[in-house]
Amino acid sequence: MTTSVFDNTIELPNEEVKKRTQNLIGFENKFQRIFGNLKLLLDQEGLVEWSKKFHGVELPIIHQLTDRYPLVILEGDAGTGKTVSAEGIADRMVRELKKEGFFLKLSTRVRGEGLHGQMGNLVNSAFAELKTQAGKKRLAFLLIDEADAIATTRSTLQMHQEEKAAVNTLIQKIDEVRELKGRAVIFMSTNRLHFIDEAIIRRAAVVLKFERPTDEERKELFAKSLEGIKLTAEQLQELSQLTSPEQNDNLGHSFSDIMLKILPEAIAASFPYNALTFEILCNTIRNIKPSPEIK
Numbered sequence: 001m002t003t004s005v006f007d008n009t010i011e012l013p014n015e016e017v018k019k020r021t022q023n024l025i026g027f028e029n030k031f032q033r034i035f036g037n038l039k040l041l042l043d044q045e046g047l048v049e050w051s052k053k054f055h056g057v058e059l060p061i062i063h064q065l066t067d068r069y070p071l072v073i074l075e076g077d078a079g080t081g082k083t084v085s086a087e088g089i090a091d092r093m094v095r096e097l098k099k100e101g102f103f104l105k106l107s108t109r110v111r112g113e114g115l116h117g118q119m120g121n122l123v124n125s126a127f128a129e130l131k132t133q134a135g136k137k138r139l140a141f142l143l144i145d146e147a148d149a150i151a152t153t154r155s156t157l158q159m160h161q162e163e164k165a166a167v168n169t170l171i172q173k174i175d176e177v178r179e180l181k182g183r184a185v186i187f188m189s190t191n192r193l194h195f196i197d198e199a200i201i202r203r204a205a206v207v208l209k210f211e212r213p214t215d216e217e218r219k220e221l222f223a224k225s226l227e228g229i230k231l232t233a234e235q236l237q238e239l240s241q242l243t244s245p246e247q248n249d250n251l252g253h254s255f256s257d258i259m260l261k262i263l264p265e266a267i268a269a270s271f272p273y274n275a276l277t278f279e280i281l282c283n284t285i286r287n288i289k290p291s292p293e294i295k
């Protein structure tokens with residue numbers, strides 16, 4: 001197998017991922033929700049030990065608990081943090097469970113070329129690699145980013161035979177991952193949950209919704225990323241207002257609109273001769289429309 005199938009592979013725990021994750025607003029709640037759902041699946045030996053220690057036997061229910069699918073679906077609008085959070089969640093999980101980990105991201109590039117006939121092969125090699133990497137002390141994560149490109153519902157009429165076959169392969173592989181006994185986890189991200197095949201959604205242990213930031217979250221985002229610039233509470237409030245749905249035809253700026261467009265542009269307008277000011281920030285925001293919602 002060539003590594004070109006994957007955008008990147010990361011060894012976990014990873015300091016860079018950890019740092020990036022610390023700056024994510026609302027991360028802790030999302031992590032707890034997913035970890036709460038997966039921890040029984042991911043520590044099956046621990047669960048057996050627990051059962052024997054406290055009850056003297058392996059409780060029958062344990063084997064049902066561990067029969068679930070280690071599949072997490074991250075769904076929501078563009079730029080709401082699905083991709084960055086997947087890495088962060090994997091990194092944190094590995095730390096919580098005191099294990100090591102390997103994170104594979106399925107390349108969007110290969111899919112972007114429209115190689116539909118090869119989709120099945122792609123899925124097969126991704127899961128083969130996942131199996132190779134998974135070990136007793138090592139969790140293997142696979143992120144199928146923008147999964148609607150590959151996991152599209154089979155009920156779509158125009159769907160080609162090869163595409164249907166690829167979805168079938170994907171479902172079969174998800175089923176097989178259970179045999180790895182909690183040593184592998186699959187994340188799928190999508191902007192369009194309604195395009196994802198029902199059989200895949202049904203298997204998910206968690207479907208987590210990502211949204212654009214609330215008023216409070218936008219304020220926190222500006223405050224955190226501009227810490228060191230003296231902005232008053234009123235000014236932060238104003239920045240949050242300018243990026244709110246009320247001021248932008250009912251759709252506010254996304255996390256990535258603020259982090260990857262507004263702030264870099266505001267800095268570019270100041271650097272290298274002037275300080276970054278509240279006025280520059282306001283003017284920049286007025287010139288950048290929120291990215292459209294993906295439906």
Ligand SMILES: Nc1ncnc2c1ncn2[C@@H]1O[C@H](COP(=O)(O)OP(=O)(O)OP(=O)(O)O)[C@@H](O)[C@H]1O
Pocket residue numbers: 023024025026027076077078079080081082083084085189190191210221255256257259260
């Ligand atoms: N919760 C957050 N807190 C702070 N910044 C965030 C948050 N979520 C996203 N961002 C910023 O937005 C950028 C884009 O996030 P990301 O690429 O994960 O979005 P996405 O949901 O995967 O979008 P797409 O659907 O377009 O792939 C990140 O690099 C980060 O700078």
Ligand SMILES: [Mg+2]
Pocket residue numbers: 082083084145146189
């Ligand atoms: Mg993404």
